[in-house]
Amino acid sequence: MRDDVLRWLRERGLRATGQRIAILETLGSAGRPLTAREIHALVQAAHPTISLDTVYRTLATLAAAGVVGQINLQNREAARFELQGDVHHHHAVCLGCGTSYCLPECAPPLDRVLPGAVPGFRVVGHAFEVYGYCPRCDREQLSRRARPDGDGREA
Numbered sequence: 001m002r003d004d005v006l007r008w009l010r011e012r013g014l015r016a017t018g019q020r021i022a023i024l025e026t027l028g029s030a031g032r033p034l035t036a037r038e039i040h041a042l043v044q045a046a047h048p049t050i051s052l053d054t055v056y057r058t059l060a061t062l063a064a065a066g067v068v069g070q071i072n073l074q075n076r077e078a079a080r081f082e083l084q085g086d087v088h089h090h091h092a093v094c095l096g097c098g099t100s101y102c103l104p105e106c107a108p109p110l111d112r113v114l115p116g117a118v119p120g121f122r123v124v125g126h127a128f129e130v131y132g133y134c135p136r137c138d139r140e141q142l143s144r145r146a147r148p149d150g151d152g153r154e155a
C-alpha cells in the first residue's frame, strides 16, 4: 500500500507529504468512498492537528492529479472521495439514496476529445458523472408518481 501511494504521488509530480500519504492510505483501507469529514476524523488519529480545511485542500489537489476520484461533483458537502490510483474511471450516482457505482471505463477517453474541438487547449483533467435512480429508488419514484395524491416528482 505505502509503495503504491508513494509511486502514485511521484508519477504525478506531487511531493509525498505525511498528510497526503495519510489521506491516501485512509481511503485505501476504507475500501469505500468517504466524505471529507469521515476522512478528517480517521486521519486525525495520526495527525491530530490536521484541519478539515486542509483535508479539503489536499483532496482537491489529489483529485486534480487523478490519484483520488471525487463522487458527487455538484455538492461539496455530499461529495465522497475514493482512491483511484492507476484505475481512472467515473461514476453513476443515484439521486434518491446517494449510492454511487463505479463505471468500468472512461470511454471515449475524454482527455482526447477536447484537443480536436478547441485547438491549442491544454487538457490537465476532466470531470464527468452520470445521474439517475438505482433500481430500488426507481421503483419508489414510480409508485409515488402513480399515487393520485402523492407528492409527485421531486427532482
Ligand SMILES: [Zn+2]
Pocket (backbone or CB within 6 Å): 094, 095, 096, 097, 098, 099, 133, 134, 135, 136, 137, 138
Ligand atoms: Zn438509490
Ligand SMILES: [Zn+2]
Pocket (backbone or CB within 6 Å): 069, 082, 089, 090, 091, 101, 102, 103
Ligand atoms: Zn469508483
Ligand SMILES: [Zn+2]
Pocket (backbone or CB within 6 Å): 088, 089, 090, 106, 107, 109, 110, 126, 128
Ligand atoms: Zn475519464
